[in-house]
Amino acid sequence: MTDIRKVTVLGTGVLGAQIAFQTAYSGFEVSAYDIDDAALDKARARFAGLVGTYRKEVPGADGGKAEAALQRLSLHTDLATAVADADLVIEAIPEVLSLKQETYGKLGELAPEKTIFATNSSTLLPSAMKDATGRPDRFLALHFANSIWKFNTAEVMGTADTDPAVFDTVLAFASEIGMVPVPVRKEKAGYVLNSLLVPFLNSAAELAAGGYADPHDVDKVWRIATGAPMGPFQIYDIIGLNTPYNILSHGDERLQKLAAWLKKNYIDKGKLGIATGEGFYSYKDRS
Numbered sequence: 448m449t450d451i452r453k454v455t456v457l458g459t460g461v462l463g464a465q466i467a468f469q470t471a472y473s474g475f476e477v478s479a480y481d482i483d484d485a486a487l488d489k490a491r492a493r494f495a496g497l498v499g500t501y502r503k504e505v506p507g508a509d510g511g512k513a514e515a516a517l518q519r520l521s522l523h524t525d526l527a528t529a530v531a532d533a534d535l536v537i538e539a540i541p542e543v544l545s546l547k548q549e550t551y552g553k554l555g556e557l558a559p560e561k562t563i564f565a566t567n568s569s570t571l572l573p574s575a576m577k578d579a580t581g582r583p584d585r586f587l588a589l590h591f592a593n594s595i596w597k598f599n600t601a602e603v604m605g606t607a608d609t610d611p612a613v614f615d616t617v618l619a620f621a622s623e624i625g626m627v628p629v630p631v632r633k634e635k636a637g638y639v640l641n642s643l644l645v646p647f648l649n650s651a652a653e654l655a656a657g658g659y660a661d662p663h664d665v666d667k668v669w670r671i672a673t674g675a676p677m678g679p680f681q682i683y684d685i686i687g688l689n690t691p692y693n694i695l696s697h698g699d700e701r702l703q704k705l706a707a708w709l710k711k712n713y714i715d716k717g718k719l720g721i722a723t724g725e726g727f728y729s730y731k732d733r734s
C-alpha cells in the first residue's frame with residue numbers, strides 16, 4: 448500500500464473529471480481544481496453523469512457506492528487551497544505546453560515538498576515540463592485512457608530525473624485506483640497507446656478530409672475487416688475533438704490541414720463528440 452491518501456486533480460474536463468471520480472470512487476480524498484466557477488459547474492454535471500455511468504457499467508457500483516464517491520470530492524478554483532495537503536497531483540489541463548509549464552511553475556511553489564506531480568499529457572514529454580516543476584525527481588507522467596472505469600490502463604513514464612521510488616509509488620497507486628499499471632521504460636512521445644493511436648486517427652482524418660471515404664464508411668471498414676469494436680471516428684467522439692485538434696494544429700503543414708478540416712466541419716458547429724451530444728455521430732437520443 449502506498450502513502451498516498453490525498454489526491455488533487457488539475458483540470459476537470461473529459462479526462463480530469465474521470466480521474467477525479469475514479470480516484471474518489473476508490474476511496475481516496477480528492478480535490479478537483481479548475482479555472483473558474485463555470486468550469487466547476489461543468490465538472491459537477493460530469494460527476495453526476497459519471498455516477499449514472501458507474502451504476503450502469505461498473506459491477507458493484509450500484510447500492511450507493513457511486514454516490515458515496517461524491518462525498519470524497521471537493522471542488523476548487525483556488526490552486527493553493529486545492530493542493531494544500533496533496534500527496535499526489537494529477538494534471539489534466541489542456542494539451543498546450545506553455546500552459547502546462549506555467550501551471551507547474553505555480554504548483555511547484557504552492558504544493559508541499561512531499562507532493563508528487565504527475566501529468567496525464569497524451570503527447571508531450573514529461574522532460575519538457577520537468578524543470579518548471581522545481582522538483583524533477585518527484586515528477587513523471589501517469590497516462591490514463593478515456594473511459595477509465597472500463598479502459599483501465601495507466602501508463603507510467605518518468606524522465607531521467609525521476610526518483611525510482613516515486614516511479615514505483617505511482618505504479619502502485621495506479622493499481623490502488625483500479626488501473627492496470629504499465630511501466631514505460633524509456634521516455635517515448637505518445638507512450639504505447641498514442642504511438643499506435645495517433646497515426647491511426649490521423650490516417651482516418653486524411654481519408655475523410657481528402658474525400659476518399661465518409662467517416663462512417665471508414666469506421667465500417669475498420670470494424671468489419673478487423674473485428675475491432677470501434678472505428679477511428681467513434682474513437683474521436685469518445686476522446687472529444689478538442690484534444691486531437693490541439694495536437695494537429697501544432698504539427699506540420701499536413702497535420703494543420705487536418706486540424707482546419709476538423710475545426711470547420713465539426714468543432715465550429717459545436718460537434719465535439721459524445722460530451723456535447725454530437726461529433727461524427729449523434730448521441731442525442733442516448734439516455
Ligand code: NAD
Nearest residue numbers: 458459460461462463486539540541542567568569593686
Ligand atoms: P478538456 O479540454 O476536456 O479539459 C481541460 C480542462 O482543463 C477544462 O476543464 C479547462 O477548464 C481546464 N483548464 C484550462 N486551463 C487550466 C488551468 N490553467 N488550470 C487548471 N485547469 C485548466 O481536456 P481533456 O481531454 O480532459 O485533456 C486534458 C489532458 O488529458 C490533456 O493533456 C490530454 O492530452 C490528456 N488526455 C486526454 C485524453 C482524452 O481522451 N481526452 C486521454 C488521455 C489523456
